[in-house]
Amino acid sequence: MSTQDYTDIQNATDTQPADAAEQAQSEAAEVNIETLQAQLATLAAAYESTKEQGLRAQAEAQNARRRAEQDIEKAHKFGLEKIVNDLLPVVDNLERALSSIDASNEAFSAIAEGIQLTHKTFVDALARHQVVVVNPHGEPFDPNLHQAVSAVPSPDVEPNTVINCFQKGYTLHGRLVRPAMVVVSKAP
Secondary structure (H helix, E strand, O other): OOHHHHHHHHHHHHHHHHHHHHHHHHHHHHHHHHHHHHHHHHHHHHHHHHHHHHHHHHHHHHHHHHHHHHHHHHHHHHOOHHHHHHHHHHHHHHHHHHHHOOOOOHHHHHHHHHHHHHHHHHHHHHHHOOEEEEOOOOOEOOOOOEEEEEEEEOOOOOOOEEEEEEEOEEEEOOEEEEOEEEEEEEOO
C-alpha cells in the first residue's frame, strides 16, 4: 500500500464521519425547525385566542357601561312616575271643582278664578317635568293611550272615535303614566 492509497483511505474515512456529522446535524436542525414551527403555530393560536378573549371582554365591559348609563338615564327620566301618579288626582279634583262651580254667579267668580289659576299652575308645573296631558276627544281610539270604558252607537262619528273623555290621561317623557278613560263610538 502506498502512501497515496493510505492518504486516500484516510481522507475517505475522514470525510465519512464529517458527512455523517453534517447529516446528523442537518436532521437535528430539520427536527428543531419542525419543533419550532409547531411551537410557533401553537403560540400563534394561543395569541389569537387570547386576543379574541380580550376583545370580547372589552366589548362586554362597554355593553355593561352602556346599560348602566341607560339605566341611570331611565331612572332620571322616570323617577318622578310615582309622585306624578300621586299628584294626578289633585289635577282631576281641581278640574271637577271648576266644572261644578256656577260661573254665572258673581259670588263664585273669584273662587272659580282662583281654582283656574291653581289648576293652570299645577298643569304648567307638570309640563315642565315632561308630563303631557292626553285628551283624545274627537281622535281615533288608540289602545296604547286610551282605555275604553264603553262603546256607544253613533251615526254622526266614524267607528272607533273617542266621543267623550271621562278622565284625561298623562304621559311622562312619552311613556304612558295613566291612560285616558274614554267612550268610543261604534257603528249603529
